Amino acid sequence: MKTTIEEGAPVVTLINVFTVDPSKQDALVHLLDDATEQVMRHLPGFVSANIHRGLDGRHVANYAQWASREAMEAMLTNPDAQHHMRIAESMAQAAPILYHVASVHRRDGN
Amino acid sequence: MKTTIEEGAPVVTLINVFTVDPSKQDALVHLLDDATEQVMRHLPGFVSANIHRGLDGRHVANYAQWASREAMEAMLTNPDAQHHMRIAESMAQAAPILYHVASVHRRDGN
Numbered sequence: 001m002k003t004t005i006e007e008g009a010p011v012v013t014l015i016n017v018f019t020v021d022p023s024k025q026d027a028l029v030h031l032l033d034d035a036t037e038q039v040m041r042h043l044p045g046f047v048s049a050n051i052h053r054g055l056d057g058r059h060v061a062n063y064a065q066w067a068s069r070e071a072m073e074a075m076l077t078n079p080d081a082q083h084h085m086r087i088a089e090s091m092a093q094a095a096p097i098l099y100h101v102a103s104v105h106r107r108d109g110n
Numbered sequence: 111m112k113t114t115i116e117e118g119a120p121v122v123t124l125i126n127v128f129t130v131d132p133s134k135q136d137a138l139v140h141l142l143d144d145a146t147e148q149v150m151r152h153l154p155g156f157v158s159a160n161i162h163r164g165l166d167g168r169h170v171a172n173y174a175q176w177a178s179r180e181a182m183e184a185m186l187t188n189p190d191a192q193h194h195m196r197i198a199e200s201m202a203q204a205a206p207i208l209y210h211v212a213s214v215h216r217r218d219g220n
Contacts, residue, residue: 001214003115005160005173013162015171017127017207029212036215048216050115052123052209055179059207061125063115063173069165097127097169099162102139104111105146106158 003048003065005104011047011065013099014072020092022057028091029053032062035084040064043078045071060092069098113158113175115214121157121175123209124182130202132167138201139163142172145194150174153188155181170202179208 005013020028029051036049045067052061066072075081088094115123130138139161146159155177162171176182185191198204 001117001216003214003216005113005115005158007111012165015125015127015162015173017125017205033213033215041215041217046217048214050214051212052125053212055122055208055210059209060212061207061209063125095127097171098165099169099171100165102161102163102170103143104113104158104160105143105151106111106113107151107156 003050005101007101007104009101011067012069012072013101014062014064014066014096015099016062016064016094016096018060018088018092018094019058020060024091025053025057025060028060028088031084031088031091032060035081039078039080039084040075043071043075043081045074072098113160115211117211117214119211121177122179122182123211124172124174124176124206125209126172126174126204126206128170128198128202128204129168130170134201135163135167135170138170138198141194141198141201142170145191149188149190149194150185153185153191155184182208
């Protein structure tokens with residue numbers, strides 16, 4: 001299973017960086033996995049979620065792609081999604097920001 | 111040109127979220143593009159850099175992949191890389207965090 005990052009792809013990207021106590025990092029990763037599989041993945045416009053574990057133990061990042069800003073904002077009003085987000089926010093401080101891909105650079109130029 | 115995010119890929123991921131005055135967002139995107147093309151791309155262990163423009167005007171994120179933590183840390187000591195990082199830090203507040211990919215979820219399960 002893989003996600004692609006590409007200039008001009010028809011997605012918006014939500015990068016959510018969570019700051020978490022190291023004792024709760026594992027639990028937060030599992031919560032985000034479960035929320036994605038049980039709820040987010042089935043919502044209109046969901047494209048991908050990519051959960052990252054900080055090497056410092058104190059952060060978790062979700063790099064998520066949605067088909068449009070409207071689809072992402074509709075997710076925020078979904079009761080099941082809100083339920084999971086409330087649990088995440090009780091465990092960690094979230095910093096979600098919405099982006100467009102500006103440029104992609106690779107070593108090999110491909 | 112595209113980047114892939116995959117569980118178990120032999121990379122570490124540096125997500126650097128910059129907070130910037132909206133009047134400087136464009137300049138920061140261009141600086142990161144130039145730094146990547148002129149310097150980072152040619153350093154040992156560079157895999158990809160993916161520059162993201164915040165829809166709020168106030169953020170820029172670099173989702174960068176390196177072959178190893180050691181390669182990323184060696185970059186931090188490179189004088190040309192340091193030169194570009196100093197300019198970026200004079201324009202914006204940087205919040206770099208290093209991650210491993212924990213999981214990838216897609217709508218279609220592929």
